[in-house]
Amino acid sequence: MKISEELKYTSEHEWAKIDGKAATVGITDYAQDQLGDVVFVELPEVGQMLKQKDEFGVVESVKSVSSLYAPLSGKVTAVNEKLKDNPSIINKDPYGEGWIIKLELPGLEEATHLLSADQYLKALGL
Amino acid sequence: MKRTPLYEQHIALGAKMVPFAGWEMPVSYGSIIDEHTTVRTAAGLFDIEHMGLIDIAGKDALALIQKVSTNDAAKLGPFQCEYSILCNEKGGVIDDILVYRLNNGYRIVANASNTDKVLAWLKEQAKPFKAVAIEHNHKLGMISLQGPSSERIAAELTGLFLGGLKKNHCLPWGEIQISRTGYTGGDGFEFFVGHEKVVDLWKKMLGMGVLACGLGARDTLRLEAGLPLYGHEYDDETTPLDVGYGWTVKFDKGDFIGKEALLKEKQKGVKKKLVGLRFEDKVIPRHGCKLFNDQGHEIGVVTSGTFSPTLKEPIALGFVPAETLNTLLVEIRGKKFPVSVGPKSFLKNPL
Incomplete structure (x- = not known):
């Protein structure tokens, strides 16, 4: 299982890459492996305001469906349009091409409570 | 496990x-x-x-199989098999099975989830016959x-x-x-x-x-391929006729468990039918999603749903009232999406 040291994680298997007051959000390699082939992704609207832990979308695989939860509060500034036609990039590159949304953060307080790579691995029992 | x-x-x-x-x-x-x-x-x-293998042996092996299953095992030649259904007295499905005629007896292939139930049922039904049902251990x-x-x-x-x-x-x-x-x-x-x-x-x-x-x-x-699965399309209150599998029920072969109920259903006409459901939206209807008509009345339920790798679209099977013809709505996570009703198989050329 791949994991990136520079990302922050949630116990619901989302990751966030924080760059100043912007964050890119996706699901972890563990999550995509558990889901299997991703076939549809339901995305939020650009401009939508999310509170931390809000459900902001859905990932459907052949076998199952999973909700996506916002790792941080913020305004949606972009959604990954490529996922509409090619959702399997989540399986192929969950931390890169397979990103899901970008957020503009009101502050950085919440981000300090997200899990580090080590803490996320521990939460998985790995 | x-x-x-x-x-x-x-x-x-x-x-x-x-x-x-x-x-x-x-x-x-x-x-x-x-x-x-x-x-x-x-x-x-x-x-x-994991599939259950149960051998039926003894002088009355065929008579027992004829009694408990809907298809006609008397027509099987050596080394042939047929799809058949074990029904209860109400015509509901206990399991869908394959019945094999081998050189010295019959073999039933049962669903893994039903093997114990089927074995117990066969042992009980075997009592009046000179036949035994043996699991393959x-x-x-x-x-x-x-x-x-x-x-x-x-x-x-x-x-x-x-x-x-x-x-x-x-x-x-x-x-x-x-x-x-x-x-x-x-x-x-x-x-x-x-x-x-x-x-x-x-x-x-x-x-x-x-x-x-x-x-x-x-x-x-x-x-x-539109093939039913026990626990989804079949259960003990659904009959082979509801699923559109009347061809597995041979009313002319003599008495069998469920015959009376199934005959009555056939004469009255089935109330529900199993159909294939096709979608435009990128959302997958799953087992248990409700189906509504254009007046907003709940009229049916999705029994199985998935993404079809061949068609690259969501597909599903579901039960609707027998008279249903065309477009319905399916509720998925609180939202309603249009769905069109068609044949059970989604393969364009039946294989």
């Missing part, structure tokens, strides 16, 4: 294992979509050792080679000419029985093989370029 003799093979292949009907089974070895596509275009191999099992290349591969493997082996017919290969059957809607062969030989047979076929496939692809393949 029970394990099949192929458990170590699955682990070595990196399978994702899941609990299924008391068994630890491979759901996929990587990608369900790849496994599915390989079975539609080449050949895939499935571990179906897990010394014999099945693996299933499926796909358009499976005839070539099975022929190469065995040295047998299989071009003349018809669907639902068997051929012995030493102690192994090869049966031209499957659950994908396409061509394929199922091997009844002893536990001491199954690992070797499995490895040989994979060595010939066959892809190991899991329960995930088994489900998407059967769903694309």
